[in-house]
Amino acid sequence: MSEPYEVKFRLSRLRNSVPRARALLHSVLGDWDIGQETGEVAELILSELVTNALRVRVPNGRLVGVRIARLLDEGVLRLEVSDAGDGKPEVRKPEEDETCGRGLLLVEALAHRWGYERRSCGIGKTIWAELKAPELKAADLVSARDGAEVAACTVRAGQSVWVRGAWHLVRSVDTQQQASGGLTVVLRFDDGSVARVDAAEPLIVRAPNATP
Structure with missing residues (x-):
């Protein structure tokens, strides 16, 4: 927990x-x-x-x-x-x-x-x-040091993402078109919560089955 x-x-x-x-x-x-x-x-x-x-x-x-x-x-x-x-x-x-x-x-x-x-x-x-x-x-930085920084659009289901000060396991990933023409990445986590970020925003991710 x-x-x-x-x-x-x-x-x-x-x-x-x-x-x-x-x-x-x-x-x-x-x-x-x-x-x-x-x-x-x-x-x-x-x-x-x-x-x-x-x-x-x-x-x-x-x-x-x-x-x-x-x-x-x-x-x-x-x-x-x-x-x-x-x-x-x-x-x-x-x-x-x-x-x-x-x-x-x-x-x-x-x-x-x-x-x-x-x-x-x-x-x-x-x-x-x-x-x-x-x-x-x-x-925060110490907790996230074992992850790698990637663009949000490259995040995949099964990875863990550092969001809101904690690791969250990604259950699914969707994209939504912005009115400005850009893309928003919608991350749904295994705890039921959701995060919406710009496709180019850098996120810290950790590979599946990585040790917390």
């Missing part, structure tokens, strides 16, 4: 949920060999996002959702915090004597990029922040 690239958990709307979120993140990043500098920034950002989520007015019993993901292809660590509240998160610039309201200002300063989106299932929103994590990109 391939190693998971995301961790999800839910937090009660209690004051101790902030340090609990930090502790869980610290444990996850340790398992992923994330460096101390990236880890400290990530913990600070997650603390601010969870704190803001706990302050949102929501119906009784609603929990705060957290997702931690590593995007190996981009060398990015992504943090997501979801709540059931309405409204649009906005960066404030509080006065010097104000003791709160600096959370998103801090997130904006520390994150590579951040934003929010409405939840597709259920009510509320998700605020996300991404951090550049060079160690993830390095891990």
Whole structure:
């Protein structure tokens, strides 16, 4: 079984949920060999996002959702915090004597990029922040070192392809004509997932029966 690239958990709307979120993140990043500098920034950002989520007015019993993901292809660590509240998160610039309201200002300063989106299932929103994590990109390259780089149009069923930070066994390969006249290669994997890439895009492949 391939190693998971995301961790999800839910937090009660209690004051101790902030340090609990930090502790869980610290444990996850340790398992992923994330460096101390990236880890400290990530913990600070997650603390601010969870704190803001706990302050949102929501119906009784609603929990705060957290997702931690590593995007190996981009060398990015992504943090997501979801709540059931309405409204649009906005960066404030509080006065010097104000003791709160600096959370998103801090997130904006520390994150590579951040934003929010409405939840597709259920009510509320998700605020996300991404951090550049060079160690993830390095891990990606090490994991793929045993493969060979080829154009997507040459991939064949039975080969393993390095996509989305993991090896996938190709079950079938199709092509689709693009409106611009080019070709899109449609790769269907044995786990049921599908990838669509330009025919000329380079991919890392491994021969059938190669040792993982």
